[in-house]
Amino acid sequence: xxxxxxxxxxxxxxxxxxxxxxxxxxxxxxxxxxxxxxxxxxxxxxxxxxxxxxxxxxxxxxxxxxxxxxxxxxxxxxxxxxxxxxxxxxxxxxxxxxxxxxxxxxxxxxxxxxxxxxxxxxxxxxxxxxxxxxxxxxxxxxxxxxxxxxxxxxxxxxxxxxxxxxxxxxxxxxxxxxxxxxxxxxxxxxxxxxxxxxxxxxxxxxxxxxxxxxxxxxxxxxxxxxxxxxxxxxxxxxxxxxxxxxxxxxxxxxxxxxxxxxxxxxxxxxxxxxxxxxxxxxxxxxxxxxxxxxxxxxxxxxxxxxxxxxxxxxxxxxxxxxxxxxxxxxxxxxxxxxxxxxxxxxxxxxxxxxxxxxxxxxxxxxxxxxxxxxxxxxxxxxxxxxxxxxxxxxxxxxxxxxxxxxxxxxxxxxxxxxxxxxxxxxxxxxxxxxxxxxxxxxxxxxxxxxxxxxxxxxxxxxxxxxxxxxxxxxxxxxxxxxxxxxxxxxxxxxxxxxxxxxxxxxxxxxxxxxxxxxxxxxxxxxxxxxxxxxxxxxxxxxxxxxxxxxxxxxxxxxxxxxxxxxxxxxxxxxxxxxxxxxxxxxxxxxxxxxxxxxxxxxxxxxxxxxxxxxxxxxxxxxxxxxxxxxxxxxx
Numbered sequence: 001x002x003x004x005x006x007x008x009x010x011x012x013x014x015x016x017x018x019x020x021x022x023x024x025x026x027x028x029x030x031x032x033x034x035x036x037x038x039x040x041x042x043x044x045x046x047x048x049x050x051x052x053x054x055x056x057x058x059x060x061x062x063x064x065x066x067x068x069x070x071x072x073x074x075x076x077x078x079x080x081x082x083x084x085x086x087x088x089x090x091x092x093x094x095x096x097x098x099x100x101x102x103x104x105x106x107x108x109x110x111x112x113x114x115x116x117x118x119x120x121x122x123x124x125x126x127x128x129x130x131x132x133x134x135x136x137x138x139x140x141x142x143x144x145x146x147x148x149x150x151x152x153x154x155x156x157x158x159x160x161x162x163x164x165x166x167x168x169x170x171x172x173x174x175x176x177x178x179x180x181x182x183x184x185x186x187x188x189x190x191x192x193x194x195x196x197x198x199x200x201x202x203x204x205x206x207x208x209x210x211x212x213x214x215x216x217x218x219x220x221x222x223x224x225x226x227x228x229x230x231x232x233x234x235x236x237x238x239x240x241x242x243x244x245x246x247x248x249x250x251x252x253x254x255x256x257x258x259x260x261x262x263x264x265x266x267x268x269x270x271x272x273x274x275x276x277x278x279x280x281x282x283x284x285x286x287x288x289x290x291x292x293x294x295x296x297x298x299x300x301x302x303x304x305x306x307x308x309x310x311x312x313x314x315x316x317x318x319x320x321x322x323x324x325x326x327x328x329x330x331x332x333x334x335x336x337x338x339x340x341x342x343x344x345x346x347x348x349x350x351x352x353x354x355x356x357x358x359x360x361x362x363x364x365x366x367x368x369x370x371x372x373x374x375x376x377x378x379x380x381x382x383x384x385x386x387x388x389x390x391x392x393x394x395x396x397x398x399x400x401x402x403x404x405x406x407x408x409x410x411x412x413x414x415x416x417x418x419x420x421x422x423x424x425x426x427x428x429x430x431x432x433x434x435x436x437x438x439x440x441x442x443x444x445x446x447x448x449x450x451x452x453x454x455x456x457x458x459x460x461x462x463x464x465x466x467x468x469x470x471x472x473x474x475x476x477x478x479x480x481x482x483x484x485x486x487x488x489x490x491x492x493x494x495x496x497x498x499x500x501x502x503x504x505x506x507x508x509x510x511x512x513x514x515x516x517x518x519x520x521x522x523x524x525x526x527x528x529x530x531x532x533x534x535x536x537x538x539x540x541x542x543x544x545x546x547x548x549x550x551x552x553x554x555x556x557x558x559x560x561x562x563x564x565x566x567x568x569x570x571x572x573x574x575x576x577x578x579x580x581x582x583x584x585x586x587x588x589x590x591x592x593x594x595x596x597x598x599x600x601x602x603x604x605x606x607x608x609x610x611x612x613x614x615x616x617x618x619x620x621x622x623x624x625x626x627x628x629x630x631x632x633x634x635x
Contacts, residue, residue, distance in 0.1 A: 027051070030132035034061065035116070037125050038087060052109070052132055054101065070099040079111070083126060086113045090123050096133070108137040145377050149289075152369055152380075160239075160260040166217065166253060180260075183231040216245045217253045226263075237264045286362070286383040292376045294318050306385055308355030319381075325353040336366070340379070344368030349386060361390040432459055486528045486612065493564060493635075494522035496529060497557055500536055506544045512552040514540065520559035525635035528613060532633070535609050535617075538602040539568045539629045545596060547572025547626065562634055563615075569628040575621040583619070592623060603629075 032048030043061040050057050053070060060067075065076050075097050082095050094112035101107065109130050116125035160177035164170050173181075181187070208225075215221045222244030229237050239260040248254040286307070287300040296314045304310050307323070314322070324333065332350050339346040346366040354360055362383045369378040435452075444452075497518060506512040543553035547570040554569045575583060579590040584607050603619075610617045614634055621627035 032130050034128045034130070035125060036083075036128070039124065049130060052107070052130065053099075070101070071097070072100060075099065082111070082113060086115055086126060087123050090115045090117065090121075107132070107134045109133060145371060148371050149369070149378060152378075156380075158261075160258075162258045164256040164258065166255070171255075177260075180229075180262075183233075183235075184229060185232045212243060216243055216256055220245050220247065220251075220253055227260075237262055239263065286381075286385075288319065288381045288383070290319070290379045290381070292378065294320075294379060297378075306354070307352075307360070323352040325351075325359075327351055327359065328353075336364070340366065340368065344370075344376075349390070359387070360385060361387045428459070486531065488526040488528050490524050490526055491529065492522055493525050493527075493557075494518050496527070496532075497555075497566075500533060501555060504537060504540050506552075507541075509548055512544065515552045515554040516556075517554070518557045520557060520564070523635065525564070525633075527633070527635075531609050531613060535606045535613075535631065536566070536568075538606045539631070542602055543568050543570035543572070543627075543629075546570060546593060550626075560632075564633045564635065566631040566633060567628060568630075569626065571626040574623045574625050574627055575619075576623045580619075580621065 027048055030048075030052075032046045032052060034046065034049060035044045036042070041062055043064075045061045047057075049061075050059065053059075053064070053068075055068075065071060065080070071079060078095060079097060082093055085091075086093050092112065092114045094110055096108065096110050099107050099109070109132050111128055111130045113126050113128045115123045116127050118124050157174060158176060160180055161172075161174040162170055162177050163172040212223045212225070215223045222242060224240070224242045227239050227241055229239065231237065240263045241258060241260040243256055243258045245253040246255040246257055285300075286302045288296060288303060289298040290296050295316050295318055297316075299309075299311055299314065303314075309322070320333070328351050332348065335348065336346050336350070344367065346364060349361060349363045352360050352362055363386045364381060364383050366379055366381045368376055369380060371377050497516075501514050501516045504514065540553065540555070547553060550571040553571070554567075556567045556569070558565045558567070573592055575590045576592060579588075579592075582588045583590065584604050588604075607617050610631055610633075616632040617629065619627055619629045
């Protein structure tokens with residue numbers, strides 16, 4: 001503004017005042033201009049351009065692209081292309097450009113370039129007009145973000161949502177509505193403005209459709225009705241449809257909004273509907289939307305009901321500022337941050353606190369929302385209260401700890417008791433031997449000697465059984481404590497089996513020998529011969545014991561892939577079918593074997609030892625027709 005006391009109105013058109021006026025007008029219109037001489041490459045700027053680019057007035061305009069990074073490479077090439085195009089075609093052109101300031105701020109401008117020609121029509125220069133449109137772009141981006149959020153929310157709705165204009169053409173359909181039509185064999189886009197689609201969007205009789213349109217368009221009333229549709233696979237679905245009018249400024253119906261809910265399940269069972277209603281009423285689902293900086297912009301009613309905070313209290317805040325507390329895991333917080341940074345998603349649990357200070361465990365599902373350009377604009381979090389589940393897990397964990405402690409105590413007790421039993425058993429055997437020596441050195445009645453020998457045999461047999469039982473229990477303890485170590489060495493497998501069969505004949509009665517067949521090639525393999533010998537001894541001992549008086553058991557060795565298959569088949573009493581699922585359990589004995597001495601530990605120990613060796617064991621049997629036990633031994 002000119003403020004001299006003796007200002008003369010005739011000076012209004014002077015060069016000085018005109019310059020001032022042009023500067024004020026350029027700033028107000030956010031417009032500047034420049035001139036480029038093609039012969040000398042000299043460039044002249046108006047004052048506003050220095051302000052727009054935030055450069056000093058002494059800056060050499062011709063070096064804008066070379067000495068600054070305002071125009072990133074794609075934008076720089078776009079400007080140079082525009083300049084060359086106008087110079088070559090002698091036609092005025094314009095384009096929109098983006099520049100990045102030193103502090104990261106974004107500015108937008110449109111530049112229109114006109115050719116400057118001499119009297120012969122030759123282009124000798126270029127005249128450019130720059131208009132700052134940054135504010136306009138920011139408003140457009142804000143509206144675009146808001147529109148994207150609304151589209152995202154509408155697409156996530158489980159109900160179908162469709163918007164029709166008054167001519168019956170649909171202009172928007174959310175994902176649920178599009179998928180519903182696809183199930184009926186109709187493929188559409190999400191937005192359409194060319195087809196009258198009333199018959200598909202309101203698939204009822206023509207008279208019913210006319211009545212609906214009359215209520216909505218003329219009477220301006222909403223309409224609710226049920227409709228049945230059949231998918232391409234023949235599935236019949238029932239929908240609850242609601243259509244209501246949206247009036248314009250003149251209160252005339254401009255649009256129809258239709259939303260539908262699939263109520264097929266509820267129509268099939270009213271009881272199920274009641275259950276679903278109860279679940280919906282009692283649901284712990286929390287929904288929260290934040291901006292890109294993780295500041296809350298929206299929460300649902302469950303947020304306030306469960307956590308105690310209203311929207312007014314939390315809007316604009318990071319949920320971590322008031323939900324996390326002293327016992328919230330720092331590792332979980334770090335995991336959430338890293339997962340969101342890398343993938344834009346997170347699923348997991350976290351300990352939070354309600355408004356009144358109570359602890360609450362929440363299971364989080366967080367997803368980032370991006371706009372069409374890939375820029376992060378929001379996070380949507382769905383959270384469920386799992387406090388009761390976590391409390392149950394903690395109780396279960398404590399119970400498991402107690403059980404483990406009890407098992408450790410039981411194992412230690414069994415091991416101690418087994419060791420303590422060895423001494424009296426050894427003493428009993430020694431005393432029996434001393435009594436036998438005494439009997440031989442003294443003259444006793446033959447009938448007494450016979451009685452003594454008979455009872456001595458019973459005591460010896462029972463002592464042996466007790467010793468074997470204690471050894472088995474000790475083996476179980478060592479296995480459970482992980483104290484069984486493998487000591488493998490390489491040896492010919494046929495030699496091992498030959499020696500085993502030779503050493504294992506029926507200990508009493510007929511003293512039968514195994515019917516042995518090694519029906520494959522011999523190989524050098526790595527085995528723990530003591531461990532494997534114990535396994536096979538248990539199996540062979542059972543075969544003899546439960547087939548007394550029958551033909552000898554068969555032991556056959558074959559090769560299958562990279563494993564030897566050792567099969568022991570007896571022709572004894574067999575195992576009833578109802579006993580078979582429990583045969584590898586501790587102290588379990590088949591119902592038809594209880595009159596035969598045994599501990600019920602042999603097969604269980606054999607299985608544990610063969611598994612340690614990397615093999616497998618199973619059996620096949622039928623009551624009265626013997627049993628076949630098979631060991632698979634990889635090499």
